[in-house]
Amino acid sequence: MAKIAWAEACQLDPTLLSLTRFFDVPPTYAETLAGGLTNRCWKVIAPHKGSFVWRPITELTKAFTISRFQEYQILKAIEHDMIAPNAAYINDQGLLVEWVDGELFDDADFDIQIKTLVRIHLLDKKRIPVAPFNYTARVDHYWMQLDAKLKDEALVELYHQWRSAPALDPVELTLCHFDLGPHNLIKTPQGLSVIDWEYAGIADPRLDLAMLLTTENQLEPTNVARYCQLRDIDNIDGWVEGVKQWSIRVHIMALLWYLLAFQLRGDPVYEQQAIQIKENLCK
Structure with a gap:
């Protein structure tokens, strides 16, 4: 600094x-x-x-x-x-x-991050006067801002295939952070504090869980089951499938985000991230 x-x-x-x-x-x-x-x-x-x-x-x-x-x-x-x-x-x-005065979270115990996500999802959303998150609207917003030269055939196909939310059994919407990870966790004498709520909203908690597990390379059924255990959810198989379906869309949002970041900033690092995600999705 x-x-x-x-x-x-x-x-x-x-x-x-x-x-x-x-x-x-x-x-x-x-x-x-x-x-x-x-x-x-x-x-x-x-x-x-x-x-x-x-x-x-x-x-x-x-x-x-x-x-x-x-x-x-x-x-x-x-x-x-x-x-x-x-x-x-x-x-x-x-x-x-x-x-927030403290130290960045550096604990190797991933269970702490799952517990923190559960804590967020259990907060009373009725107190929060914001409209629910709309996945398709967000994807379309990114897409419409992208220059035509960035929209190759593979990207167009991925966009049309995955621009809609998955057809899943409904669950109660919760407050979601949408960027939880060690980079946004601060250790204080009072406990963990979560910072950077700029992407937060009311949404399907399976999407927020998919974001955490995907970005932290922890997309395993056992982690979904642990989340369900902490929330007393019985339909573990349904949640595993829901997180799987949302994880694909997490990649789509990340792909379009990085492409838009590259367009706005010109930093090749963003382009390289987008290329890697697109190659993995095309496989």
Whole structure:
């Protein structure tokens, strides 16, 4: 992280100026935070108020259908559950959340991540005033933004084959994080804190479980069974099949995400990730 004087930081990112109303005394400095493509955030250190993370609204967040206002609503709804940082301030430039002081999660016990996901899924979704996640709408949004030159025959076929949600027995929707993993888990004296809720929404929990297991290379029936055990779910076979069906679509969303990231940023790393996913899906 690079420490930058507040005035200079505001010149680099004018959205920081919108925090003037929140801070009685201007912050001392800000630090750039390393993160993903859509997570170009700042750590803001202010006299008397402490440390915060500024999560701005940018053209990139819009391109990936990220709503800071929805993120704010979710964080406010679960602030008493002691699982996420508190939302401090929201405006039309971005979201300010409390800084979580701790260490990145580095425990090799994958069961802890499954337990954390279960904890999220058991939160009271009735308190969260957001519309349910729509898989097809999200895939279509990514697709429509892609340049025609990126849409080769194989990609077109994959898109049309997998753009619809799987036909599964319905389950109760839950709050889903959609980016759970060690990179978004902070160890604190009070326990684990989950950060970066920008993709979170109300959705089929089998999709969220498929995302975790797929991204962490843990897509095994035993892990699905463990999740079901923790939630007292009897239909384990049905959940194994549901997670399997959603895992394919997790790859489709990731493929389109990386292609759009490559289009917006031009970084060949994103293109290489997309090519690898497409090759695996075509097999």
